[in-house]
Amino acid sequence: MMETKKAIDRLIDIIGRDKVFSDEGYLSAYSYDSTNIFLKPDVVVFPTCEGDVINILKTASEFSLPVVARGAGTSRSGGPLATRGGILISFTKMNRIKEIDRVNMCAVVEPGVVTSDLNEEAKRFGLYYPPDPSSFRVSTIGGNISHNAGGIHAVKYGVTKNYLLGMRVVLMDGSLVLLGGRVMKSVVGYDLMRLICGSEGTLAVITEATLRLIPRPECKALVVIPFEREYEWIETIQHILQSGVLPCSIEYMDSMCISANKRVSEYAIFNKQKIESIVFVELDGNRKSVEFEIEKIKGILNLNNRKDYLSSLDTSEIERFWDIRRDISPSLNSVGRYRIADDVSIPLSNLKPAMIELKDFAKENGYRIAVFGHAGDSNLHINYLFDSQSDMEQHFEKIMDRISEVVLRYNGSISGEHGIGILKRNYSEKELDANAIRLMKEIKKIFDPKGLLNPGKIFK
Numbered sequence: 001m002m003e004t005k006k007a008i009d010r011l012i013d014i015i016g017r018d019k020v021f022s023d024e025g026y027l028s029a030y031s032y033d034s035t036n037i038f039l040k041p042d043v044v045v046f047p048t049c050e051g052d053v054i055n056i057l058k059t060a061s062e063f064s065l066p067v068v069a070r071g072a073g074t075s076r077s078g079g080p081l082a083t084r085g086g087i088l089i090s091f092t093k094m095n096r097i098k099e100i101d102r103v104n105m106c107a108v109v110e111p112g113v114v115t116s117d118l119n120e121e122a123k124r125f126g127l128y129y130p131p132d133p134s135s136f137r138v139s140t141i142g143g144n145i146s147h148n149a150g151g152i153h154a155v156k157y158g159v160t161k162n163y164l165l166g167m168r169v170v171l172m173d174g175s176l177v178l179l180g181g182r183v184m185k186s187v188v189g190y191d192l193m194r195l196i197c198g199s200e201g202t203l204a205v206i207t208e209a210t211l212r213l214i215p216r217p218e219c220k221a222l223v224v225i226p227f228e229r230e231y232e233w234i235e236t237i238q239h240i241l242q243s244g245v246l247p248c249s250i251e252y253m254d255s256m257c258i259s260a261n262k263r264v265s266e267y268a269i270f271n272k273q274k275i276e277s278i279v280f281v282e283l284d285g286n287r288k289s290v291e292f293e294i295e296k297i298k299g300i301l302n303l304n305n306r307k308d309y310l311s312s313l314d315t316s317e318i319e320r321f322w323d324i325r326r327d328i329s330p331s332l333n334s335v336g337r338y339r340i341a342d343d344v345s346i347p348l349s350n351l352k353p354a355m356i357e358l359k360d361f362a363k364e365n366g367y368r369i370a371v372f373g374h375a376g377d378s379n380l381h382i383n384y385l386f387d388s389q390s391d392m393e394q395h396f397e398k399i400m401d402r403i404s405e406v407v408l409r410y411n412g413s414i415s416g417e418h419g420i421g422i423l424k425r426n427y428s429e430k431e432l433d434a435n436a437i438r439l440m441k442e443i444k445k446i447f448d449p450k451g452l453l454n455p456g457k458i459f460k
Contacts, residue, residue, distance in 0.1 A: 155248070167206060169206050220313070339392065
């Protein structure tokens with residue numbers, strides 16, 4: 001504790017008292033994320049520039065204090081939690097969009113920039129930043145890079161790493177490393193930028209990112225398809241993708257999500273009969289291509305005797321439909337306030353048998369289960385719902401064991417976009433090759449010899 005006190009005093013001297021807080025209110029406010037885990041840091045600091053970050057890490061290294069970098073705290077894996085106390089760096093004050101470069105189609109941003117704010121600014125220049133996790137209205141670019149965030153448009157546009165052009169990062173000893181630039185192609189040396197992307201803040205702290213932007217699509221269309229048979233949607237998605245149409249988004253919600261979501265009942269088509277699932281297929285591009293693709297999808301649906309579906313090219317109507325999808329997670333609180341929410345990827349060809357097993361497992365054990373997610377890239381969010389935290393904690397290990405066993409047996413991944421953090425660190429070694437794990441741990445030692453950067457994450 002004495003060393004911690006000395007470090008806090010040092011930080012106050014170097015970066016200023018108005019940026020360093022160790023009172024109980026601040027520590028409690030930064031002790032949790034979107035999980036139900038609470039772990040307090042010893043001090044919370046609010047850098048306003050890269051120099052502050054360098055001084056924070058130099059001080060932490062000198063006093064051997066752990067460091068956790070934090071964006072908006074929307075992580076669903078415990079990624080930004082202080083497992084060993086120490087210094088928590090909040091990037092809420094490093095939130096400037098430094099530049100939108102229209103010619104080179106890129107943006108230069110600080111890590112605390114909110115994802116939706118970047119897109120709104122890019123929109124002014126006719127540009128677009130595709131990665132959009134469901135928390136895009138609050139999540140930050142630094143957190144997105146640290147977890148290689150995806151979102152609903154990943155099926156067509158990819159994930160965060162596909163838009164990284166350059167970064168400035170600080171190592172645990174305070175060294176500044178410059179990576180990349182403003183070009184799409186560069187094969188000089190090892191790709192350290194994409195090594196850091198997705199490393200959950202365990203290798204370096206990001207202070208700036210240069211992100212690729214693309215021309216904003218001229219037009220969007222949405223097809224909303226209800227299904228009466230539970231797994232029929234999987235075959236329909238296969239037919240759409242095999243037709244040569246590449247939607248920018250294909251989202252899925254099951255019967256539990258439908259029954260909990262009040263917005264669904266606003267549409268007569270969903271109230272005609274028992275609906276087991278709904279799929280949202282979004283298209284974008286120029287108007288001619290979008291109209292052509294929407295007709296192609298309608299043809300596929302008609303061939304499969306699917307007559308009940310909705311389609312729209314109207315922007316405001318499309319947004320109303322997307323509100324159904326956005327409301328899934330909060331609406332599930334009415335079914336079970338506490339949840340074991342797992343994020344997995346399963347090959348499309350294996351999706352049906354894997355889902356049958358996981359739903360049968362829920363039925364056999366009396367669990368309530370809700371599944372939704374990014375069907376286009378087979379990244380689903382599996383939720384087991386409980387009325388109390390004690391019930392959830394009692395069944396956590398049993399459920400996580402079963403999910404990981406099923407997902408890996410069907411050649412999937414235990415985390416598609418939420419990261420490993422604390423919640424899945426006991427399972428990462430089940431998916432990864434032993435030699436790959438050895439290399440990863442050696443890389444960690446090179447970047448962070450003392451093991452102070454976001455300790456207790458990814459591996460046991």
